Structures are given as structure tokens and as C-alpha cells.
Amino acid sequence: MLEIKNLHAVVDGKEILKGIDLTIRDGEIHALMGTNGAGKSTLSNVIVGNPRYEVTEGTMTYNGQDLLSMTPDERAHAGIFMSFQQPVEIPGVSMANFMRAAVNALARSKGVNAPKSSDFLHLMKSRRELVEIDQKLINRSVNEGFSGGEKKRNEIFQMAMLEPSFCILDETDSGLDVDALRIVAEGFNKLRRPETSAIIITHYQRLLDYIRPDVVHVLIDGTIIKTGGPELAGQIENQGFDWLR
């Protein structure tokens, strides 16, 4: 369970989050909608501990652990995963080596042995097929020369490899065509276990048609101004945000 209370955060000296209260229980999917610059990505980045963002007030726990006192890699080991809005390229580091390092680090954090090479390669193959990502991409450096859609698909591939318990999809749908969106969403659903919870940040209804949220929040100017059921997403798609202000 993720519990956020009265969270305030600044970036480059400017306060972006102005008191967020949010509880996400195991197995729940929460959609987060809102205008550009409202603080959706800031909230995601604060949850995963991006050092660019400074938390000035409030608390944040995941399964009882104090996230604010944990480093980003410790939060990852606790099961939190973010699909980046703009995944960065890492030249020279192959996807295979990158995933190997990530999988081994996760195993180490749990005190279990790293998977054997053959098991690892088998896992890579099965997860790659799940998100229908080409072997050629996996042989390349991390995100290097990937199209926008390929980068998003690669994020879901990494999620599939690491099997997180809490996922943040930060505008994973933007830049995806209809087919890619379906593949990514179906991939997510196949991987999802009953206890998997998620925050889905999106501007559109279409991703939520595949991954049905339990709760929809509207974030405007650093605070959650409305929370509702799945129908709220449809209302926003039709009417925008002005009626909520």
C-alpha cells in the first residue's frame, strides 16, 4: 500500500506539489489526470526519488517503509517501477547488459542468487515476446536510436523483466499508435498480479479502456481537486477540466 500525506515538493526552487494526499491499496489501479504542468510527473518522480525534486513537507510510505529515507535504487528494490515519459538513451550499454545488472541487483537486494545466464536469456525472450519487441532492439544500446513508440514499449519490457508490485505509467500512451497501445496495455494486463497496483498518468480515455482504473484523480495546480470512479475519465475526455475548477 502506498500512502502519501500532505506532500509538498519543489523543483528548481518552485513549489509544484502543494499538499497531496493519496492512498493506493494493493491491487488498485489509480488514474491521474490533469492539465499540463499540474504536477503529475512531479508526483511520479517524487515517488521514485528523482533527486531533481525536493520534498519539503509531508510523508510517503510504501508497505510501511518510509520512502523518503530510501535511495532511488532501494525504492526500486521495494518493487516500485516507473515507466518514464521520456526514457533517456545510454550509449554503449546494451539492453541485455543493462537488464542483467538490474535483475542481479534486485536478486542481491532480496538475498537470493542471481539467475543463471541461460535462465536470464530465457526470461528475456519470453518477456520480449509478451510486449512484441524486436530482438534487434534488445541487442542495441539502451534506448539508443529507438523511436518514441519503441522507447515506450521498451519501458514495459523492463517492467515485465523486473515484475514490480507498484507501477507508475507516466504518459506511456502518448506517442503510441493504436496497435502499439493495445500491445503495451495487454502486456501490462498479462503481467499484472492480483496485488499489483499502479498509477496511470494519461490525458486520454483510450489507455483506460484497456487498463480499467478503480479510481480517477484530477490533479490541478499541485493538489488533487477531484476523485471519482472510472466514469470521471470519460467526463474529462468530453468536457475538459474547466467545469471542475
Next chain:
Amino acid sequence: MEERNVFVKEVVGQRYKYGFTTDVRTEIIGKGLNEDVIRIISSKKGEPDWLLEFRLNAFRWWQTQKQPDWGHLHLPEIDYQDISYYADPTVGRPSDAKPGEIDPELMKTFDKLGIPLEERMALAGTAVDAVMDSVSVKTTHKKALEEKGIIFCSFSEAVRNHPDLVRKYLGSVVSSHDNFFAALNSAVFSDGSFVYIPKNTHCPMELSTYFRINARNVGQFERTLIVCDEGSYVSYLEGCTAPMRDENQLHAAIVEIVVMDNAEVKYSTVQNWYPGDSEGRGGVYNLVTKRGHLLGVNSKLSWTQVETGSAITWKYPSCVLTGDNSQAEFYSVAVTNNYQEADTGTKMIHIGRNTRSTIISKGISAGHSQNSYRGLVKVSPKADNARNYSSCDSLLLGSQCGAHTFPVIDVKNETATVEHEATTSKISEEQLFYCNQRGISTEEAVGLIVNGYAKEVLNKLPMEFAVEAQKLLAVTLEGTVG
């Protein structure tokens, strides 16, 4: 995004695991440099007159020269009279020792460095010449090589047993008047390795020299000469370490390589001299002249170097492509951290027709270090269809360090093709955070990115060396970000 520095902080302490000293009786001649000292060195080695003349000739020229200051380095005026030029750690052998028996302390030292010298323990597939201070301690696998007619021995031994070969090739690639440090070495060089591969022989194992500085206030001036005759092949590795000391130590070496028709030499270096502490105190001044002469047609020479050590590195392993169709390669990774300074690169001198050269240089700077690539690609008027490809990349970790490139291209033949590419990049905060979010610690992420960046060069190293070099890169950069 605004450039931020949250990841970059000072190195607290670098782990240099070869910084120990060996307590062994060492005969050291008094400090200072003059003709008498040179005569002493020569007589200790029982050298013929022509070699003493070679030394004195070099010394006399050296005295007319000034220490070069054109490098992008802060090399102080070295007091050459405050250094001892000869230290022999093998004098402590008991008087009843059998010939070839080695002081157990020295054995232990090389064991600790991962270089077992006892024949039955010796590294399989690699013959090693182990040099400490001014003297070669032992050369392994000699017998097996002799059966193939391959000569691999210390330089002193080569002078005694193969004087004609040494006389023919010594100074033929790097003249004793080549430059200030080459002249100094030519005057006072003590030991090193000699390799001769006879015609049509594929050397069955890697040959390797391990250089170790041990004694205090002693300079190391070794000399390596490799002659690879027609149709032959050899792969040669060089490694080096030194104790941690607050004062600087001078290391001025020469490597000469001669490659005949259809022969191939691969020369790899992992240079890990003591780099000084995090404040820039101590460390080795590594001032080295390395050059290969691709004398024969279709000859090949490749230099691969991983430079992580030394306070100051001044080194340009070069190739003179005289033979038609000859091919030369230079692959380099130079890492500098703390206050280290490296000015390194290569010269490719195209003289023969259809000659080809490749330069791949990867500089990595961290801390307050300065890392420079300096290169010359020269195509002489007769070098029809010469081709060169150069790629010089710099990677910066942090904002206190510097990366510089000084490429010179001099083409005197219009049929030549010369390409030069250069990039400078930085490990970004986003890249590190991306790795962190996947559960990879910052330290490991830096290692991953740096090794990925240097992969093209590391892949050129012999397998075992490549693994060592990868670890070394990670250790050298430990604590640069965090």
C-alpha cells in the same frame, strides 16, 4: 535542464591495491647523473663497448636538451640529480643459492601481484618477464619458447647472448636523439624485455612483461625491443604497478617494435602505476616513448592501451608505416581521476603505399583531472592511397575535470583518405537516475556506462586482461559520483 552537480562529489579515498612495498635488500647506487654513473650501470651489466658508447652518446645529447613543456600537463622541472638510476633487488640472494633461484620475498611480491614466477605455478598460456626496479627477476616458460626458436628474455641477457640482434635493432625505431626522455632512457636504461620471433612462427603463447617499481627515489628506465620476423605473429602484454608514496617517481621507458613482411604484432598495455592520492600527492611520472616500425609489406601492428594509473602520463605509442599495404591500429582508454593528468595519443606516419591506420581513443576524466588526446596523422608524398580513420571520444564525470583533443593532420598525397571524428559527452544525471530507478546503484551504473563506453577498446585486449581492465576502470572511478 540546468546543469546540476548533486551527483558529483570529491573522491574520498581511492583504492589502489598494489600500493605495498617489498622489504628486500636492494643495492642502490648513489643519486645523481653523470658519465660515471652511466659507466657504472654499463659495467654492472657487463656490457660491450659499443653499448656504453650508445649510452654516452645519448647522454651527451640529452645534456644539450631541455625537458619538453608542450604537453597539456603540469610536469614540474624534475631534478635529475636527485634520483638514483639503478636499484638491484636481487642482490639479497643467499650466497649458496642455485643459479636461477629467486629470493622468496620477490616471489611473494609477484605472487601478490598475481604473477606467479615458479615455473610449475606459472600462468598457463602466458610467458612473463618480471622486472623490479632496474633488474629482471625471472622470465617464465623460456624453455618452451626456445624450442620454437623464440627469444624472450631480459634485455641484459639479450645483450649478453644475442648481441648482434640487439645491436642491429636497438635505437633503430626510437633514436637516442628522438626526444628528451628517450635520450635519458637511452643513457641509463637498466632492464626490460627482448623478444625475437623467427620467420614463419606463430608465437604459441602470450608474452608479457610485468614492471614493478619498489625502491624509493629510484627512477625506472626500462627498454623493450620486439622484432617480429617475416610471416610471424606475437601478442605481447605489459602491466605495471608501484607502491604508494608521497613523493613522485620517474618512469621513462622506451618500447621499440620492428615488424617484417607479412608479420603481425599486437601490443597491449594495462598501465596502473600509482596515481597519487586524492589530493594529488605522489604518483608516478610516466614519460614513455613507444613506437613501432612496420618495415615489411603487409605488416600489421596494433597498440591497445588501458591507462588508469600515474600522476602524469606523457605517452604516444606510434606507428611508422613504411611497408606497402601495412596496417596499424591504436586503441586507447585513458582514465584520469583526482589530480591525474594524461596527455596521450598516437602518431601514424604513412610512408608506404596502400597503408591503413585506425585510431580509436576514449578519454574518461573525473575529479580535478585533465585528460588530453594528442595525435598526428601524416601522409607522406609517396604514400598513395593511404587511409586513416580517427575517432576520439571524451567522457566527463563531473564539472571540475577537463578533456582536450589536439589532433594534427598533415597530408602530402592527394590520393589519401583521412577521416576524423570527435565527441565529448557527460554521464548525465538522467542516465544515472534511470539506472537507479531500475535498481542499479549509482556506482554500478557508472561502471556500466564507462565500460560500455570503453567496450570497443577493451574488446581488443586478450580475454583475461579485458576482465582485469574492466574491474580496474570501475575501481579507478570509484567514488567519483554518488
